[in-house]
Amino acid sequence: MLKLSRYVLYDILRSKVIIVYTLFLLTVSFSLFQLEENNSKAILSLLNIVLIIVPLISMIFTTIHYYNSYEFIELVVSQPLSRSRILLSEYSGVALSLLSAFFMGVGIPVLLFSFSETGLALLFTGAALTLIFTSLAFLAAVSARDKARGIGVALLLWFYFALIYDGLVLMILFSFSEYPMEKFTLLLSALNPIDLGRIFIMLRMDVSALMGYTGALYKDFFGSGTGTLYTTGIMLIWIVLPLLLALRIFKKKDL
Amino acid sequence: MKWLLTILFVFTLEQVIAHTIVVGRNRHISTLRQGITAAKDGDTVLLNKGTYKEGNIIINKAIHLVGIGAPVLDGDNKHEILTLTGKNIVIKGIHFANAGYSSMNDYAALKIIEATNILIEHNVFTNAYFAIHIANSTGSIVRNNIIKGPDRSEHLSGNGIHLWKCENMTIENNSVQGHRDGIYFEFVTASIIKKNISEGNIRYGLHFMFSHNDTYRDNIFRNNGAGVAVMYTKNVRMENNVFDKNWGPSAYGILLKDISNSFIKNNQFIQNTVAIQMEGSSRIDIGNNLFKANGWALKVQASCDGNIFHHNNFFGNCFDVATNGTKTLNKFSSNFWDKYDGYDINKDGIGDVPYHPVSMYAMVVEQNPATLVLMRSFMVSLLDKAEKAIPCLTPENLIDNKPVIKPNK
Amino acid sequence: MIRIEHLKKRFRKLQALDDINALFSSGQVVSLIGPNGSGKTTLIKSILGMVKPDSGCIYVDGKPINGDPAYRGNIGYMPQIGRYPDNMQIGQLFSMMKNIRKAPEASLDNDLLVKFNLVSIFDKPMRTLSGGTRQKVSAALAFLFNPDILILDEPTAGLDPLSSELLKEKIMQEKKKNKLILISSHVLSDLDELTSHVIYLQEGKMIFLKDIATLRQETGEDKLGKAIARVMRGGKKEALWIDEVLAVKESEKLP
Numbered sequence: 001m002l003k004l005s006r007y008v009l010y011d012i013l014r015s016k017v018i019i020v021y022t023l024f025l026l027t028v029s030f031s032l033f034q035l036e037e038n039n040s041k042a043i044l045s046l047l048n049i050v051l052i053i054v055p056l057i058s059m060i061f062t063t064i065h066y067y068n069s070y071e072f073i074e075l076v077v078s079q080p081l082s083r084s085r086i087l088l089s090e091y092s093g094v095a096l097s098l099l100s101a102f103f104m105g106v107g108i109p110v111l112l113f114s115f116s117e118t119g120l121a122l123l124f125t126g127a128a129l130t131l132i133f134t135s136l137a138f139l140a141a142v143s144a145r146d147k148a149r150g151i152g153v154a155l156l157l158w159f160y161f162a163l164i165y166d167g168l169v170l171m172i173l174f175s176f177s178e179y180p181m182e183k184f185t186l187l188l189s190a191l192n193p194i195d196l197g198r199i200f201i202m203l204r205m206d207v208s209a210l211m212g213y214t215g216a217l218y219k220d221f222f223g224s225g226t227g228t229l230y231t232t233g234i235m236l237i238w239i240v241l242p243l244l245l246a247l248r249i250f251k252k253k254d255l
Numbered sequence: 256m257k258w259l260l261t262i263l264f265v266f267t268l269e270q271v272i273a274h275t276i277v278v279g280r281n282r283h284i285s286t287l288r289q290g291i292t293a294a295k296d297g298d299t300v301l302l303n304k305g306t307y308k309e310g311n312i313i314i315n316k317a318i319h320l321v322g323i324g325a326p327v328l329d330g331d332n333k334h335e336i337l338t339l340t341g342k343n344i345v346i347k348g349i350h351f352a353n354a355g356y357s358s359m360n361d362y363a364a365l366k367i368i369e370a371t372n373i374l375i376e377h378n379v380f381t382n383a384y385f386a387i388h389i390a391n392s393t394g395s396i397v398r399n400n401i402i403k404g405p406d407r408s409e410h411l412s413g414n415g416i417h418l419w420k421c422e423n424m425t426i427e428n429n430s431v432q433g434h435r436d437g438i439y440f441e442f443v444t445a446s447i448i449k450k451n452i453s454e455g456n457i458r459y460g461l462h463f464m465f466s467h468n469d470t471y472r473d474n475i476f477r478n479n480g481a482g483v484a485v486m487y488t489k490n491v492r493m494e495n496n497v498f499d500k501n502w503g504p505s506a507y508g509i510l511l512k513d514i515s516n517s518f519i520k521n522n523q524f525i526q527n528t529v530a531i532q533m534e535g536s537s538r539i540d541i542g543n544n545l546f547k548a549n550g551w552a553l554k555v556q557a558s559c560d561g562n563i564f565h566h567n568n569f570f571g572n573c574f575d576v577a578t579n580g581t582k583t584l585n586k587f588s589s590n591f592w593d594k595y596d597g598y599d600i601n602k603d604g605i606g607d608v609p610y611h612p613v614s615m616y617a618m619v620v621e622q623n624p625a626t627l628v629l630m631r632s633f634m635v636s637l638l639d640k641a642e643k644a645i646p647c648l649t650p651e652n653l654i655d656n657k658p659v660i661k662p663n664k
Numbered sequence: 665m666i667r668i669e670h671l672k673k674r675f676r677k678l679q680a681l682d683d684i685n686a687l688f689s690s691g692q693v694v695s696l697i698g699p700n701g702s703g704k705t706t707l708i709k710s711i712l713g714m715v716k717p718d719s720g721c722i723y724v725d726g727k728p729i730n731g732d733p734a735y736r737g738n739i740g741y742m743p744q745i746g747r748y749p750d751n752m753q754i755g756q757l758f759s760m761m762k763n764i765r766k767a768p769e770a771s772l773d774n775d776l777l778v779k780f781n782l783v784s785i786f787d788k789p790m791r792t793l794s795g796g797t798r799q800k801v802s803a804a805l806a807f808l809f810n811p812d813i814l815i816l817d818e819p820t821a822g823l824d825p826l827s828s829e830l831l832k833e834k835i836m837q838e839k840k841k842n843k844l845i846l847i848s849s850h851v852l853s854d855l856d857e858l859t860s861h862v863i864y865l866q867e868g869k870m871i872f873l874k875d876i877a878t879l880r881q882e883t884g885e886d887k888l889g890k891a892i893a894r895v896m897r898g899g900k901k902e903a904l905w906i907d908e909v910l911a912v913k914e915s916e917k918l919p
């Protein structure tokens with residue numbers, strides 16, 4: 001598998017998009033840390049990068065990469081290699097390059113300027129979101145036959161998780177404002193990895209007290225070992241499940 | 256030679272008028288009770304180093320009780336240690352330990368009732384129910400004391416410095432921690448609280464009610480369960496204090512309830528859940544304060560009117576201002592808001608477009624606190640941006656017409 | 665070597681393969697002919713596992729192909745239009761394929777690589793290559809691993825006459841090594857000298873599969889094209905198409 005990933009990686013590096021992405025993250029992170037006298041404010045701005053930009057880029061990049069390497073996939077499919085191995089190689093190649101871009105672009109500045117629990121939570125969330133949205137993008141790409149539709153589906157998914165979902169949550173919270181919603185919102189957060197990551201970081205930013213009773217509940221939950229385990233577990237499911245689905249579809253797909 | 260004689264003369268004179276009684280383990284007078292009994296008005300009782308467990312001692316004459324080498328008066332967790340009444344009493348350098356607890360009486364390590372011109376200084380109080388409890392007294396000073404509470408639950412602990420129905424009191428340079436309320440004022444007028452540090456108390460760092468014409472300044476209130484509460488009072492000056500890290504589901508830098516004609520100036524509010532919560536307060540001048548990294552800098556209920564917020568600096572607060580009404584009768588002017596993104600074309604240091612300090616999301620949260628779970632989400636920032644472009648939910652006239660471009664000094 | 669049983673495949677409205685049954689053995693050169701859209705490429709891709717059939721089964725060396733992908737190690741495939749990763753150089757392509765197949769250097773058949781003079785342009789990226797050169801690369805790759813089964817989809821389309829001849833010579837050589845060679849083409853003249861069997865597809869149906877001797881005998885025609893034309897005329901099926909083929913053939917004879 002690594003053998004194929006190597007070629008995938010090589011191909012990605014040749015396209016230079018990933019280098020531009022790395023430099024973009026690096027520039028943004030460094031300038032945030034330089035401009036803001038307060039590191040926690042820079043972390044706050046980085047939070048938006050991690051929650052919005054990282055998933056978006058991961059999705060778009062992965063989808064476009066998939067369609068661009070259609071020839072490569074066609075070529076290797078006629079070779080004595082199993083379909084799952086081919087897709088997993090593609091996945092690991094893409095995920096690895098996006099992850100290294102993230103760690104170089106955001107990881108290094110964070111470790112240099114703000115090596116703290118919040119910083120680490122930010123990196124953890126960013127890495128998890130990269131993997132999750134790469135998985136989702138693969139699912140979108142193998143499901144849709146043509147490039148335009150694939151990218152469309154990917155964008156829609158991103159839009160849903162980044163924006164629409166929170167709108168729905170807001171609606172639900174207002175429709176049921178008479179009921180105790182704390183436990184329920186906990187469940188809701190698991191259904192959107194961006195929300196889960198946001199809450200995971202937020203609780204380490206010392207704002208949990210703002211949330212009153214809910215915050216205390218969340219802090220007790222997410223702050224504990226179980227909470228971290230829970231977050232990691234849910235994130236892992238979000239990585240594995242779409243990838244498995246993508247594999248299933250890819251195996252049955254005509255190329 | 257001459258001046259030496261003079262001093263000697265003064266010394267002997269002192270000996271003649273005011274006697275000094277020394278109490279110590281190996282002395283002629285070995286218990287404090289004996290010492291106090293022997294002393295007459297104007298005498299000084301010197302208490303030598305050691306631990307004295309003598310139950311409750313009452314002082315009702317004008318004497319100075321001075322500890323040498325921090326002698327310990329131990330209440331054995333049963334007794335009120337020292338009770339003062341009368342006038343011109345000084346208590347200095349004593350370590351009060353383990354005063355008793357009672358659910359019926361407000362036992363205190365040091366209780367002062369109906370007294371005048373009392374000076375309490377350089378004492379240490381540990382593990383007391385109430386540490387210093389003063390009632391119906393006037394013109395007294397409590398300064399340079401160190402008070403460490405037992406850190407018990409709210410019901411099992413009393414206040415650090417507790418004043419009830421007093422006048423012309425000065426509370427200065429004390430450090431209070433681990434009590435229910437660090438400093439408690441009720442019906443205390445024309446008094447001053449300054450340079451104290453009140454931190455890590457279970458409820459309020461300062462609990463202040465019906466205490467008109469008082470000033471508190473240069474104090475630090477840090478990490479108290481519910482911050483500082485100032486209620487039902489007129490003419491309070493709150494200046495140069497630091498309100499720091501009062502974090503919690505219902506913690507405030509200051510909770511203002513029915514306060515009027517007062518001043519809140521040059522204070523620093525840092526990392527409080529709510530820096531200032533105002534309810535039913537009027538005509539307060541809130542100026543030149545720093546609000547930094549608080550959850551809410553200001554929560555102004557619709558019941559407040561005629562307050563003016565000016566020349567304050569707002570940095571990195573989650574919400575600058577929140578309110579529960581759509582009408583506002585308070586004025587905002589010349590503040591610095593770090594979230595302000597207007598411009599200043601004529602370079603006069605004042606932004607050319609007004610600033611709306613209440614965000615859409617702040618209004619949403621006010622209506623439905625559960626929505627705080629969406630804080631810092633993309634949707635919320637879009638919502639705020641949209642509201643800024645076309646305001647419809649946020650109060651129209653709650654604006655700062657002269658937001659300054661650079662932080663006020 | 666390859667046995668196909670009741671193979672069916674449908675793409676939405678188009679029945680691409682309709683109950684195909686066939687048996688190909690080693691030593692045969694099978695011409696797979698039929699009009700455009702008759703299902704030739706689908707059949708080939710089914711054998712390679714690139715298209716998943718709706719029903720029916722394909723056996724290679726007695727084993728069904730939908731399990732272990734290892735059987736493809738014994739097949740050399742030259743696609744109709746060779747598509748390769750744009751950024752990859754020819755040399756890298758070859759080294760990658762060697763890497764994937766794990767073939768020892770000694771067993772490799774570099775014949776076409778040398779004859780097409782591809783080694784001299786090893787450092788050229790695939791995107792710069794002309795259609796003909798790509799075909800040469802595809803051909804060289806198909807023969808590289810000395811497989812027992814060769815599947816060539818329109819092999820001479822786009823090749824210049826010289827290369828075309830070289831390829832034909834190569835096919836002849838391999839035929840002598842008792843290999844199974846499956847060639848799809850509609851340019852009949854190319855196949856005349858090589859073919860031992862003919863399989864004729866139309867609208868997804870297999871019209872016939874006959875060895876060339878039988879075909880000649882039945883039709884009395886010496887040339888393959890004419891023989892087929894005769895068969896077709898007899899059946900009056902797609903007569904127009906046969907005429908077209910003959911016209912092409914005539915025009916090719918001219919120069």
